[in-house]
Structures are given as C-alpha cells and as structure tokens.
Amino acid sequence: MKAVQELRLTLPHIELAAHAFGPEDGQPVLALHGWLDNANSFARLAPRLHGLRIVALDMAGHGFSDHRPAGASYALWDYAHDVLQAAEQLGWERFALLGHSLGAIVATLVAGAVPERIERVVLIDGIVPPNPLPHDPVARMGLALREQLALGRKRKTVHPTLERAIEARMKGHVAVSREASELLGERSLMPVPGGFTWRSDSRLMLSSPVRLSEEQALAFARAIECPAQLIIAQDGRLAQEAELLGRLPWAPVFLPGGHHLHLNDEAGADLVADCINRFFAVP
Template sequence: MAKNLLKSLILTSKSVKNKSSIGIPSVLFSRRLHMGDATPKEIKIPVKWGHVSGKLWGNENEQPILALHGWQDNAGTWDTLAPLLYKKRPILAIDFPGHGLSSWYPPGMVYYPWEFARLIIYIKQYYKWEKISFLGHSMGSIAALRFATLFPDEVTFYIAIDSLIADDYDLNAVIDKYPTNVLKMQKAQSRLNDEPPSYTLDEIIKIWHKSTRQSVAMDSAKYLLKRGSKPSMSDPNKFYFSRDSRLKHMLFNPEDKRFVEAIVKRLTCPTLYVKGLDSPFASDDFSVEMRELIKKTNPKFDCHLVPGTHHIHLNEPEKVANLILPFYEKYNLIK
C-alpha cells in the first residue's frame, strides 16, 4: 500500500510539473498566496530564469515563515513538520533553484550557496515583506543565517535545524576538492538534456536513504521523492532523480574562520537551534566553538541537542514541533 501511495505521489508531481511547462496558471503568480486551511497550496514565484516553486500551509492573509530545505532535498522536507505548526504561523516552503519543482539555472551556469542567500532578498521584495522569519534545515539554515547576519534589522526570528554555518572553513580541504568538482561540473553541463539513470521504487528509496548517510529514514523518503523524482520516459515503472545534476558538484565557497566568526557575531534575532545528536554535521570543534560564541553574543539564542539524525525534523517532527511552539510563546511570535 505504501508503495502504491508513493507511486501516486510521484505521478501527481509529474503531472503538476508538466502542466506548468505548458502554461502556468496566472493565479500561481499572484502576489497574494492563496491557501486553504487543510492542505498546502502549490505556488510559483516568477524569476528571470523561470520560476521558484513552493507550497504554502496556513492562512493566506498572514505573512508566512519562509522554510528553506537542505542541499539536494526539496520543500517536501517540511511535509511532516509543517502540519504541526501552520495553525500558529503559516509556512511557505520553497524549492531552491535546481531542486524540486523549481526551474534550473540556464545551461552554462553553476550553483553557489551564497546565491541562495541572495534569493531570499528577491522573495522578500517580491512579496513586499517588511521583515522575514526563517525555518531552515542544513543548506537552508546556512542561507538563512547569512541573510540574518547581513540584514539583522530585517529578520523577526530564525529557526535552524542541525546546521548554522557551512562545513567548508578548512581551506586546504576545500581547495583539494576543487579540481575534481570543476571537471565534474563541466561534464554535467554537457548532460543537462539526458535522462539520468532510473531505478525501481525500492531502489530509489534505498539510494536516497543511503546517500544521506541513512539520515532520511526509509519511510520518510517518499516526502522528498514526490518533488524530487520523475518516471522514466523509457520505462514508466522506474524513476530517476529529477533535480539538476549540477547541484552534486556545487563549488562550496572556502570561508576563513575569521570570516565565519565575524558573521555569527552579527546574529541578533531570536534564534532556535535544534541539533540532531546522531548527525555528523556541526559536531566538529569549530562548529561547537561558534555555537558557544552565539550563546555569548545573542541572549535570545536557544539551543537544544536532541537525539536524532540530520533530518530529525522530517523523521521525528514531534520532537522539533515541541521545541518550536514554546519558542513562539517565549518571544511572543504568535498572536
């Protein structure tokens, strides 16, 4: 039964994307986010290279929290947590460019993490929000922190799941990987129109599970696959990963430790950080040092270490919701 449900979700996702390629309904481009109370509403935000897709939970007349997913994931990462939160504050979860149902960058272009932080500026300006609130995971958390530290007066609050800073401050380690990544990126540019390898449903679930170091539980993979896979054109019983393959070879910007330290000192908004104790990320000495620095410089920094993987918000959403709701109350973030 679970397999049939997942297949239905993937086929539905394909149908939505096909429709958008034929002609995106004008209502999806409205600056007012239309949303019922029961299920999320698919939205599309026009950009120069196409559109940014997303889904909205909650009251259309209230400004939503902007939810940002992790590297190579998509807005489906919030499918289990958002239903526990949206009645308090609506949530708009987007697919970053190249992810989920969002448009890919044009051929010849590459993806840089700091560009995702700049995308936040565009979304904020598009909806004419005076201030912005964040719910981020992994790469999405890092993008949100970068925005929150560059524009501290424009952020109401920031909720981060498992990551605060990037894991790319070891300059020698990053530079050692650059030659290989540059060559792989160049190769990926020539394959943008080729269908990637396809797999059976069981296989693609296992691949997603294993590729995240078992962080995404097998039962949780269906939420990401709904927006992150498509049926093969040659064999409709098989599926392939539909995200832009150039994402695999992103050139993560080397960041000097002094630069990172200067950034985190500028985090002043109410911040909730939830760290999965079973996650290998943000567990090194420098990440811990930066976390302690934020505690010293930001009196509104709440940190919780919780048993769970890097995707704790997806696998065990109740654990995270039970921390977010008191955070809302503590800083008077809900009406």
C-alpha cells in the first residue's frame, strides 16, 4: 500500500484523527467510514483512486479520534456538523464526499442540506438509516433513555489475546474478512489489563432516541444537486431493498461482495476503485 499521512484536526468542539491519501493538489474528498469502523476502512480503496486528495476521518468516538464529552451523544446531525468543521479546518470551501454505511448516510445528509459545498458524492452500501417497522417513537425514546441510564454499569469486553479480538470483529454485527478485521484493529484495538479491547466509545452502542422516517431521509437524497453515485453490495442488506432503491433520484451500481466490499479483499477494492475512478473522470 502507498504511504499515508496521519493528521490531527482540531475542531472547535473536538479533535479528530485522519489519514490523508493522494496528491496534496488533488480534488479534495472527505471519506467517512461505517459504524464501529475507522479511517482504515479506506486503506485498500484510497490508494487505488486517481487524482484525489482523500482525507479519511476517524469519526468522533472511533479509532484515534476523541470521544464526545460527557452528556453528549452521537446523532447523525452531530456527525454532519463534524464533517463541515473538518472541511473548514482543511480550508476546503467545496469538496467531495465518499461514505460507507453510516458514513454514506452522513454524506447524504450533508450533501442534501448544504449542496453548495459539495462537488460529488459517492455512497458505498448506505443511503438512509435503517428504520425497522413498526416505528414507535415513544417506545424508542423509552428504550434509549433506559440504555443511557444503564450504561455506567456496563464494562467493555476484554479479549485475552489480540487474535481473539480480531476473530471477534470478523464475526461482528456485520462480518468482515480477517484482513479487514486486522486493518480496522490497527486503529481501534488497545491493550488493557487482561488483554485487548476496542477504543470506540461505548455510547455508540446505544439506541438512537429519535430516528428520521424513511421519507425524511429520502428528502436529503433528493435534495442533492451534485453528481452522485451509489454502489450497492450484491450480498448486502441494501440489495434486497428494491422498493427503497426505486425511490432514489439516481440508479445504483451493483457490485459483487458483502457490505465491506471495498475493504474485505483486493479484488473488491479493485472493482469499487474502478467504478469511482470512472465516476470522477466524467466532467
């Protein structure tokens, strides 16, 4: 892999870590990873992209970035604010967004809400927040509040060896390859008494007290004014959402692989990179 530059972005409210790839005079792109991942989500993909200056963030509460202060939460709109503040720190008035999963959802919100700042958007297997039905806002709020109260009594899982920690991530909420787990572990695993645990903020596991409805979320996608590309993993959850995908303002591109198709192996990274390079090459 090509050499990368480690960055620290000191925002008015938080400090974020990031990896920078590509020429400094390349087209500016902020890359946003998925839930419980980190900047290494793009470690295979970014070196394959041409002419782009990619700054892949460790989003707040992930990787080497700071956790939000006590009493704060990890709402989508807070991540959107982080993105714009990161762009300000980098001196980018206009820039592109590359997002995977949660990062793709945040990218959609930003691109729809402030279209004058965004030049292009690439979304990898993510577009709107999953919103299981029936959607009961009262029950959801109650669940979230109870989880917040109980959080202080919970402790992070400690894996006795690094190997066990890597294996646990391979079998996580969304399974990944060994190579992907090892890459993510480089920025997320830390030694503690008794073994290893993950750096990520425990509050990331809490239920969201409020969810956008599907129609509200789609309104952000429809408000995007710049060229946009949605890449769908054929073996992922979104590939089964034909009705949802049919309501989008652009047709998705389907590629073989699972949810982390850009990270799991070299072949998948090649396919995604080829798709993105062709997208950015079109005036």
